[in-house]
Amino acid sequence: MAEAKFQLFDDDLQELAQLFKALGHPARLQILKFLASKNACFTGDITEELPLGRTTVNQHLNELKKANLIQGSVQGVKTNYCVNVSEIRKLEALGKDFFDGLNTIECTDC
Amino acid sequence: MAEAKFQLFDDDLQELAQLFKALGHPARLQILKFLASKNACFTGDITEELPLGRTTVNQHLNELKKANLIQGSVQGVKTNYCVNVSEIRKLEALGKDFFDGLNTIECTDC
DNA sequence: AATAATTGACGTATTTTTACGTCAAAATTA
DNA sequence: TAATTTTGACGTAAAAATACGTCAATTATT
Numbered sequence: 001m002a003e004a005k006f007q008l009f010d011d012d013l014q015e016l017a018q019l020f021k022a023l024g025h026p027a028r029l030q031i032l033k034f035l036a037s038k039n040a041c042f043t044g045d046i047t048e049e050l051p052l053g054r055t056t057v058n059q060h061l062n063e064l065k066k067a068n069l070i071q072g073s074v075q076g077v078k079t080n081y082c083v084n085v086s087e088i089r090k091l092e093a094l095g096k097d098f099f100d101g102l103n104t105i106e107c108t109d110c
Numbered sequence: 111m112a113e114a115k116f117q118l119f120d121d122d123l124q125e126l127a128q129l130f131k132a133l134g135h136p137a138r139l140q141i142l143k144f145l146a147s148k149n150a151c152f153t154g155d156i157t158e159e160l161p162l163g164r165t166t167v168n169q170h171l172n173e174l175k176k177a178n179l180i181q182g183s184v185q186g187v188k189t190n191y192c193v194n195v196s197e198i199r200k201l202e203a204l205g206k207d208f209f210d211g212l213n214t215i216e217c218t219d220c
Numbered sequence: 221a222a223t224a225a226t227t228g229a230c231g232t233a234t235t236t237t238t239a240c241g242t243c244a245a246a247a248t249t250a
Numbered sequence: 251t252a253a254t255t256t257t258g259a260c261g262t263a264a265a266a267a268t269a270c271g272t273c274a275a276t277t278a279t280t
Contacts, residue, residue, distance in 0.1 A: 009136035021134030026119035026127040036212035071220040082217035102146035107192035
């Protein structure tokens, strides 16, 4: 990670791809689902729900945090994670725009 | 890739994650966009639109094909690619279900 | 104060992704 | 028929993702 690097791709595509990528692992989808169902919870609780070790789960939590899809706040020894609702909404909107932008008429040549 | 491997994750999450992953690269989003705008087109034409070499683009096309998001039909020497509209619709539906499933109430603890 | 619990940082091995060059096959064109 | 075009297969190097063990710091508990 350094000084911006002349963009190969359009900013919007880049951002959307980044978000999709963050969703591109079942563990991360499951984490989002679980966090939403509990509204918020601790690392340990999340780990118990997943078929992965704690440090791996922590790594996935970091991925989600990097993508701004979740937030965490320290509470004593524990860390309380929760879904970043506004970012989820933003992602939904961007996704919708993208799919709508594909003026997908069924192709007859293929 | 071998003999099915006892599932670590839920099938639905697995499938959705796979689709999101396929969208998790700007080149692939751009390809989908371009294919949709032209309705269908050849490998060469796609390559000209992207800041990547032909073989790399071809690899991305294969990723998209593997995810069933595009189809290709050989036409002489050329191959005609187009968006798989029904799979895109399916992805939209799965995505919507997933996001709706996150009964996202703004968290007050974070 | 001593011990236990919880977490993130760090290191690391393995696998996957990404990007591209080379090559051969098939179809077009000259 | 010979040369050209177009493509996918294959190999490969570099980077990133994935999974996990160990460790130290911080907070709770006893």
